[in-house]
Amino acid sequence: MEVKVTGPGEVTVLGDIESIDDYQKIKETVKGVVLSGNKSIVVKIPDAKSMTSMVIGFFLKLVKGDHLKITMLVKDETLYSILKAMKLIAVLDVHKM
Numbered sequence: 001m002e003v004k005v006t007g008p009g010e011v012t013v014l015g016d017i018e019s020i021d022d023y024q025k026i027k028e029t030v031k032g033v034v035l036s037g038n039k040s041i042v043v044k045i046p047d048a049k050s051m052t053s054m055v056i057g058f059f060l061k062l063v064k065g066d067h068l069k070i071t072m073l074v075k076d077e078t079l080y081s082i083l084k085a086m087k088l089i090a091v092l093d094v095h096k097m
Contacts, residue, residue, distance in 0.1 A: 001013065001014065001015035001016060001017060001018070001019075001022045001025065001048075002014040002015055002025075003025045003026050003029040004029075005029060005032070005033060006044065007042075008038070009033060009038040009040055009041050009042060010033075010041070010042045010043075010044065011026075011029055011030055011033060011041060011042070011043050011044070012043075012044040012045075012046070013026060013043065013044070013045045013047075013048065014046065014047055015047050015048070016047065016048050016049065016050070017045075017048045017050065017051045017052055017055055018050075018052065019052075020054070022052070022055070023052060023054040023055050023058065026055055026058065027058055030043070030058075030062070034062070034066070034068060039068060039069060040068065040069035040070070040071070041062075041068065041069070041070055041071070042070075042071045042072075042073065043059075043070060043071070043072045043073070044073045044097070045072065045073065045074045045075065045076075045079065046073075046074075046075045046097060047075070047076070048074075048076060048079055049076045049078045049079055050078065050079060050082060051079060051082070051083075056086070056088070059072070059092055060088075060091070060092075063091060063092065064091075069093070070092055070093060071093045071095065072092045072093060072094045072095070073094075073095050073096075073097045074094060074095075074096065074097060075096070075097040077096075080094065080096055
């Protein structure tokens with residue numbers, strides 16, 4: 001998995017999100033974007049078919065605890081369905097790519 005800052009306030013996560021290392025990479029990259037002054041972030045996830053609970057928890061903390069605006073763009077229908085089943089579409093502002 002690879003995480004890149006792809007624009008101002010934009011992070012792209014390439015590959016599957018599976019491990020603690022993946023969580024750490026996402027957390028460090030997103031925190032860097034937040035520390036640069038962004039109050040809203042677009043997270044693009046074009047490849048992943050699932051997401052670990054640690055990553056979901058991290059994004060929820062950013063939205064609920066840090067009052068950050070997140071827009072999540074996912075391509076895979078399975079991941080979208082998982083987020084929908086967890087009632088996270090509105091909370092994480094999830095859209096299909």
